[in-house]
Amino acid sequence: MRSTVRSWLKLPKDTSIAFFHAKAIDGGLSLPLPEHKISLMKQAKTARMAMSPDPVVCAMLETPATHKVLRAKQTSLNGTVVATRQGLRSVLAQQLHSLCDERGLATAPQVPAQNQWVTSGDMTLNGHTYIGAIKIRGNLVATAYQPHTDIRCNCCGNSESLGHILQTCPRTYASCIARHDKIVDQVRSGAERIGYGIRREPAIQTPAGIRKPDLVLVRDGDLTILDITIVAHNADLDKAHHDKSIMTSLPLESGPNHATSLGALPLRL
DSSP states (O other), X not given: OHHHHHHHHTOXXXXXXXXXXXXXXXXXXXXXXXXXXXXHHHHHHHHHHHTOSOHHHHHHTTSHHHHHHHHHHOEEEXXXXXXXXXXXXXXXXXXXXXXXXXXXXXXXGGSGGGGGGGTSOOTTSOHHHXXXXXXXXTTOSOOSOOTTOOOBOTTTSSBOOHHHHHHTOGGGHHHHHHHHHHHHHHHHHHHHHTTXXXXXXXXXXXXXXXXXXXXXXXXXXXXXXXXOOOOOTTSOHHHHHHXXXXXXXXXXXXXXXXXXXXXXOSSOO
């Protein structure tokens, strides 16, 4: 199964097993793991039989032969005995997030909806785009950086990893800005469709100076400040959100027809 999916998605041979089998909400591809899942299904079936009111069924479960079968059904992954489906999911997620290539996926479960595209079958993405998105999600795009080497970027001298190329290298700075602006445009279009009035990058005077958030959304007398931030794959999203919230929560300069403060949108996007 993994070999076939690896071929379809054009993934490298060293793609981790956890990336294939971890749940999509945890950053994986949600492929079934039959050698463990079947064993867990048998355990669940046996547990239900143990609750049967039929004395013959209960007596059958107490025989030495049945005990031998139950012991054989125990499954383990990476040295951890797995007793439930949730336990299997936790072990796979822990293994995935402990890997250097996929450590940025540790925060994937915080926003479950962002992972739906992986398994939804939505035809919005064509095959080429979907494969590229999967590779970026798993940090599987070929770059000069390798774990056993330290090849440096010929532009700025830092390790030429995918995260460096996408986020910090001066050579891709213009592309990073364009990516941010495209996301802002998509959010603006979506907000307009549901009835929000929009102002793009207004200059707002505060005691700490002028602030220019990406969007100001107004509907039914409520004002929302939305300032989009894109951070590195290994960044602390809670800290990034907190820092942005502080910047957009400063009191406004007093004046007629002005709100008293700026409130950060309480969502991480």
